Amino acid sequence: MLPAVDKYICSFQRWLPGPLAYIAGPEHLKTIKLFATWHARPRLRERADRRHITPSIRRFAAEQIKYATTFLRWLSARHATLSSCGQLDIDAWFAENAEHVRTCLRALLNWARRSRRCRRSLSVPTMKIFKRPALSEGERLAALGRLLSGTDTPTGSSLHPTVKIKGAAGGDRLEQGLEPGGRVLVGPGPPPAVQGGGRGKPGADCA
Structure with a gap:
């Protein structure tokens, strides 16, 4: 075989x-x-x-x-x-x-x-490895803003103009919105309101 x-x-x-x-x-x-x-x-x-x-x-x-x-x-x-x-x-x-x-x-x-087909004394430069530094908090927010505004999003996809995202510390939240000119705003936002004031029977707001 x-x-x-x-x-x-x-x-x-x-x-x-x-x-x-x-x-x-x-x-x-x-x-x-x-x-x-x-x-x-x-x-x-x-x-x-x-x-x-x-x-x-x-x-x-x-x-x-x-x-x-x-x-x-x-x-x-x-x-x-x-x-x-x-x-x-x-x-x-x-x-x-x-x-x-x-x-x-x-x-x-x-x-x-x-194989001695060129001078063995030649020095071949080594490959350079580039390491990008970690993104700062501001750079992360800027990248997030571009994503949410659709700048880095494939054609045909859509995002809601206002998105709330959990923050990294203390349970804070970030609120992102679009101005009339299309500029992205990302900043601290209030915690989300609980429907029904947090009272009532479970599932009451889903009826």
């Missing part, structure tokens, strides 16, 4: 000849073929052995091939090759491109260093 093959690995293998056909230089084509054979496909197989490959993993493998090809063309425009590029080339590429593009290219550079 033949071993099972992940559908996303098959998808990647069917996709690969397409971009390879558009690589003009023979050296570039050779490099990308080797990179796909000895890095991209083995990584997909390793992932498939550990857990299922997701569409995003398959897409990321394709983007590694795409930006590796773009990088080789970029080097050619600078009269350089993968084997001759220096630290100034690497730094210039990373300075010109967004973090996602940098992340996609790191695989090629690390593979090239290990």
Whole structure:
């Protein structure tokens, strides 16, 4: 019985000849073929052995091939090759491109260093991880106001113009309303009135 093959690995293998056909230089084509054979496909197989490959993993493998090809063309425009590029080339590429593009290219550079296809002394900048600070109380209220006013709400949804929300401390409540101009007001509000004055038999107000 033949071993099972992940559908996303098959998808990647069917996709690969397409971009390879558009690589003009023979050296570039050779490099990308080797990179796909000895890095991209083995990584997909390793992932498939550990857990299922997701569409995003398959897409990321394709983007590694795409930006590796773009990088080789970029080097050619600078009269350089993968084997001759220096630290100034690497730094210039990373300075010109967004973090996602940098992340996609790191695989090629690390593979090239290990396989001695570029200078092993090259330093590949590490990925930057950005942590957003926690929202302040004012920012939370502003975001809540945008949501309740419909600014951040999908088209077709509707919200009542006045909404009362339980506060975080002391049982206080926040009252949100809309001014005639559409501006959102969020602030302290009175506690909700109890129908029937709180007296009477349970369920009397529901009759």
